[in-house]
Amino acid sequence: MYNLATNLERNAEFRSKDTAIIFNEDKIDYATLNQQVNKVANQLVRLGLQADDKIALSCPNTPAFVIGYYAIQKIGAITVPLNVMLKGPEVAYHLADSDAVALICFEGNSTLPTGEYGFEGFSQTPSCKHFIRIESGAETPAPEGSHSFQQWLAGASVHFDAVYRRAEDSCVILYTSGTTGRAKGAELSQSNMLCNAQACQALTNQKGTDVSMAILPLFHTFGQSLIMNTSILAGSALVLVPRFVPKNVMHLMQAHKVTHLAGVPTMFIGLLAFAEKHGGDYIEDIAANLKVAISGGASMPVEVLKQFEKKLNVPVIEGYGLSESSPVAAFNHLEYQRKPGSIGQPLPGVTMKVVDNEGNEVPRGKEGELLIRGHNVMKGYYKKPEETAKTVVDGWLHTGDIVRMDDDGYVFVVDRLKEVIIRGGFNIYPRDIEETFMAHPAVHMIAVIGVPHKTYGEEAKAFILLKEGANVSSKELAAWGKERLADYKYPRLIEIVAELPMTATGKILKRLLK
Template sequence: MPHIAELPDLRAAQNPTGPCVADDHDQLDNQTFLHRVRTAATVLRAHGVGAGDVVAVVLPNRVELVVIMFAAWRLGAAVTPVNQGLTDGEARYQIEDCAAKVVIADGARAIGTLDVGAVTGASMEAEDARPHASDALALIIYTSGTTGRPKGVMLDHANVAAMCQMIIEGLGLDETDHSLLILPLFHVNGIVVSVLSPLLAGGRATVAARFQASAFFASVERARPTYVSAVPAIYAMLVSLPPGVRPDTSSLRRMICGAAPMPAELIARFESRFGVPVVEGYGLSEGTCASTLNPPAGPRKPGTVGLPLPGQTVAVMDADGRLVQDGSPGEVVVRGPNVMRGYLGMSQETAETIVDGWLHTGDVGRFDADGYLVLVDRIKDMIIRGGENIYPKEIENVLHAHPAVLEAAVVGAPHPVLGEIPVAHVALLPDTMATTEELLEHCRAQLARIKVPVSVFISESLPKNPVGKIDKPRLRALALRS
């Protein structure tokens, strides 16, 4: 596989007028994309950017972000994409933590040192390609910071190249594939699965500005993508669309789900309504995106996150560091060329997370008889009630089985005697009804008494973090106040 920084040159040489990257305003063929990348690289070099530097990009989803990413790589620099939803103070923490040489934003953000128009719209002598090292940093992706201050995950070009090759092989991508990106480009899933992998496979990518459930299928009908990568919250919104929404999904070969486990009931609702198979996978930023995948060619097993991707090892480890072989649950650990270089400037946290080459995920899982990984829960989400371990995901799965439940999240609430007790938060499907008592009775019928939530709160929707996962820290904060 070529170095990813060389991809614009190779695509332009092989098929100059072939489609490459598009968004709501721009459609770039391979030749034009290369020209934009070379020009942007020239501007960045004029502003002092070189090998080993970091370029921070504070932009919404748009073609320019992809152009800048390749321009920085052309110079041997790394990119840190910054969530546009952060306050200036939060964004400044990330920018200063990685010592960014320049900050590229649109004119609305005061934190930018370069306006995006000056970088991608310039007309200057174009920057030639240079030799590239596989161990040079490519991306610094910041974790959401739910367990403290955000950590910069360092991914080098070897990590990214290995991950893309695994995605291409796992999904069977080729030159006919066309991804529609709806996830944010400050997250590694959006970058790797929806942009880099299809481009490396010879296909193309369309960048959607922002996900809106009501406009999603119009985008699908207009762009005619072959796949879309999304998170469970997006699928929940799509199955909640009015019954009259019957879109043309014939271009879609598959939908991909990651970031959080997707309830089997939600997969079934989506597939039966829209006629597109959902391929669920699992991974984390520290593993450059994905570690397991339900094989698109089958068998797919809803309720699992699939088989280990080719080229990496996924295992389950007990508390004493021994690999579990009998199907019992333990911490999911990952080993392979996709494992991050470490956390930027955090040697202790890196040493605690990567032990003897194994990336410790903090997730509890087990392998079923066919070798498919079943996620039990996050270690930190486990509730200890009177000394008994309770995994919220087990309760959430039961709640999801109720025909009226769209989303469910269970967190621990403090208790003076028992330590913690489970509390459930639920959002219902449109035009359905369920009372708190009805949901509690549903749980009592299927769960041991100790696992039944002490209370169920029904809301119109559950809070989400910037990546689209249900925001459990916010729900825990609510439990603390109540």
């Protein structure tokens, strides 16, 4: 059986009293977690949901995310994780594009009104029939016709056998930005997700006695595979952190004797700054237990990597992955030489090659596009066969990233062909911003690029050409964008220009804006 939820069922039987989830002051053991998952699975079936249905899940790093995720898997349905910062129209797009028939959504609060935006998007999507509200204690009125996640957990139906799934059956649809159009759903199979979790467990040498920490959002492919699914597979304890605050993270690492930490470079920068300011026994306690730190999502500055390793006496391994590759494809390995600045070597069962514009493999040391083949390559983009055919050719995933491979097979990312902006580990696709702003009555044309940012790695910057006679400020435009785009996505930097550089055919030359 390939159902991802069977990993949870196995641990519920063989290590039932071992801690599965740590959240604030609460600890949930594997037997209890499995029962809670079963309760939600039974309620989903009661609504008429079944295998191969798509069910969206919008929730921060709380036990409800883990419970909802595996409940969807239990019934054989397909999980569609959504970024909790998406606004109403963005939620509607993802629900409609994925054919989601239900949305399990965190209520949120005034600071992060996930539930408000979620219900707005749900209301705009006739094909999505059920809204399940994860209460957060905000005491806001329940939307009419919605279902209560907390009431489901209070139910008595604690038994549910995971539905049989084949290796090639779809497991999740992870939304990612590509080279054209709006966000696309990378459709990943049960085999994709299970093999990636197994590879990550071997990579990090994670055991049932270990404690891992989820500071990356679990709705993100990195946090989902390398952290949550790997921890549930290993039977280790998982510390859930809904919001990254360096002081809180360090406190939790010390209190729970965390052994495995994964994050994006901006998180390591924040943790390092805190560690340097608050040294002594506090840091020594953490260093005594921490076995490995894992970095991905963007390139980590080599100096930061070295300083973090020295300060916390822990190996930092960097890797590479895409939503389209489940996501992990390559990593520096603990048992071999680690080369700072590289993404390491391919995972077992994964092959990489570097090719030129004609598709010919280039010699070692030469730059070219990275291609990936293996158990981690997605089934394709959901309902987008033409986009899939462009991206996966003869089994090879075309990453759009320019790399070079050294004589030892280590891969170094040089640049990216894609226009994706990576801000603090989150992908931003310029066209999403451009299409949104083209609806503004004063905007004639817009071009969005990524510019370097000290904290987030990259920031979105918009160059806007106004319509004749229009009068609007950059500040007003930024505020307008903030109302319509997720907080990580809207451009903070807006420059109003008199003209945009173009080719003879009218294509904007973005490289001249950098």
